[in-house]
Amino acid sequence: MNQPIRWGILGTGIIARQFAEALHHVPDAQLQAVASRTHDTALALGRDFAVPTCHGSYAALAADPDVDVIYIATPHPLHADNARLCLQAGKPVLCEKPFTMHAGQARSVVALAREKQLFLMEAMWSRFLPGIVEAKRLIDSGLIGRAQHVQADFGYYAEVGPEHRLLDPALGGGALLDLGIYPLSMAAYFLGPVASAHAIAEIGATGVDEQTAFTLRHAGGGLSSCFCSFRVTTLRELVISGPLGSVRIARPFSEARHITIALTGAEERYITMPLIGNGYAHEAIEVGRCLRAGLRESPVMPLDQTVALLDSLDQMRSQIGLRYPADGE
Numbered sequence: 147m148n149q150p151i152r153w154g155i156l157g158t159g160i161i162a163r164q165f166a167e168a169l170h171h172v173p174d175a176q177l178q179a180v181a182s183r184t185h186d187t188a189l190a191l192g193r194d195f196a197v198p199t200c201h202g203s204y205a206a207l208a209a210d211p212d213v214d215v216i217y218i219a220t221p222h223p224l225h226a227d228n229a230r231l232c233l234q235a236g237k238p239v240l241c242e243k244p245f246t247m248h249a250g251q252a253r254s255v256v257a258l259a260r261e262k263q264l265f266l267m268e269a270m271w272s273r274f275l276p277g278i279v280e281a282k283r284l285i286d287s288g289l290i291g292r293a294q295h296v297q298a299d300f301g302y303y304a305e306v307g308p309e310h311r312l313l314d315p316a317l318g319g320g321a322l323l324d325l326g327i328y329p330l331s332m333a334a335y336f337l338g339p340v341a342s343a344h345a346i347a348e349i350g351a352t353g354v355d356e357q358t359a360f361t362l363r364h365a366g367g368g369l370s371s372c373f374c375s376f377r378v379t380t381l382r383e384l385v386i387s388g389p390l391g392s393v394r395i396a397r398p399f400s401e402a403r404h405i406t407i408a409l410t411g412a413e414e415r416y417i418t419m420p421l422i423g424n425g426y427a428h429e430a431i432e433v434g435r436c437l438r439a440g441l442r443e444s445p446v447m448p449l450d451q452t453v454a455l456l457d458s459l460d461q462m463r464s465q466i467g468l469r470y471p472a473d474g475e
C-alpha cells in the first residue's frame with residue numbers, strides 16, 4: 147500500500163514523453179518501464195527519463211512483473227489490441243483517447259477488463275484538471291440553475307503532411323476522433339448521456355474529416371454545440387449555461403486554468419485554478435487513487451460512458467461518411 151505505483155508506458159511518441167514527464171510530479175508514482183516496437187527507441191526514451199527497464203516489444207512490457215499499470219500511448223487503431231495484450235497479461239490499463247476506433251472494439255475491451263477484474267480507464271485527462279473539477283462542483287451546486295447548454299470547440303491548425311497520423315486513415319486520422327472526442331466527452335460530463343448526435347464535416351484529400359461541427363441532444367434534457375478542426379485555430383473554450391448564467395472555461399481540454407462566472411445581474415467573477423506540471427499528472431493521480439482503493443474503474447470516467455461516447459462517434463461518422471480500415475473488426 148505504501149509502495150509507489152510502478153508505471154509502464156507502451157509506445158514512445160509525443161504523448162508518451164509528455165506522460166513520462168508528468169509522472170515526475172506524481173508523488174506516489176514511479177516510471178518503471180517503457181516499451182517500443184524496437185529496443186533502440188525504448189532505450190532513447192528510457193535514457194531521457196531515467197527509466198529502469200526498456201523493452202523492445204509491447205508483449206515484454208505486458209509480461210513485466212515489476213509493472214503495476216500500463217499507459218497505452220499508440221495511435222488509436224492500435225488501442226484495442228494493445229489494451230487486450232495488457233489485460234490478458236493481468237495488467238490494469240490507462241488507454242489514450244479515443245479509447246478505440248469504434249464502440250464494438252470498446253465493448254470487447256471493457257468486457258475483458260471486467261472478466262479479468264482489472265482496472266481500465268480511457269485517458270480523458272481533461273476531466274481531471276483542477277479547473278474542470280471546480281467547474282463541475284460549481285455547476286452541481288446549482289450556481290447557474292439546471293445546466294441546459296454546452297458550447298465547446300477544439301480547433302488548431304495542424305501543419306502536417308498527408309502521411310502524418312492526424313490525416314492518415316490507416317492511423318485513425320481525422321479531427322472528430324482526435325479532437326472532437328474532447329467536446330463530446332465534456333458535453334456528456336456536464337449534461338449527461340447523449341440521446342442523439344448530428345454532424346456535418348469537411349473531408350480532406352486523405353479521406354478523413356479536417357473539420358466537423360456537431361450538435362447533441364442529451365437524454366435528460368439540454369443541447370450541446372460542438373466544433374473540432376485541424377484547419378483553424380479556435381478560441382478553445384467550454385461554456386456551460388443555465389437559466390441563472392454561464393460558466394466559461396478557457397483552454398478546457400489542456401489546462402482549464404481560467405474560469406469566468408457570468409451570472410445574470412452580477413459582475414463577472416474570475417477564478418484561476420492550479421495545474422500540476424503539464425497537466426497529465428492529474429489523470430495519473432486518479433489512476434493511483436483507484437488502484438489503491440481497489441476500484442476497477444474511475445467514477446469520473448466510467449467505462450459505460452466511454453463506450454457510449456464511441457456509440458455517438460460511430461453515429462456521427464456514419465452521417466459524415468467517415469470510414470476506417472478498423473470498421474470491419
Ligand SMILES: NC(=O)c1ccc[n+]([C@@H]2O[C@H](COP(=O)([O-])OP(=O)(O)OC[C@H]3O[C@@H](n4cnc5c(N)ncnc54)[C@H](OP(=O)(O)O)[C@@H]3O)[C@@H](O)[C@H]2O)c1
Binds near residue numbers: 157220222271
Ligand atoms: N491526451 C492528449 O493530450 C493526447 C495528445 C496527443 C495524442 N494523444 C493520443 O495518443 C495517441 C498517440 O498519439 P501521439 O501524438 O503520441 O502519436 P505519435 O507521436 O505518432 O506516437 C505513437 C507511438 O505509437 C507507437 N506505434 C505503434 N504502432 C505504430 C504505427 N503503426 N505507426 C506509428 N506509431 C506506432 C510508436 O512507438 P514505438 O515505435 O516506440 O513502438 C509511436 O511512437 C493517439 O491515440 C492520440 O489520440 C493524446
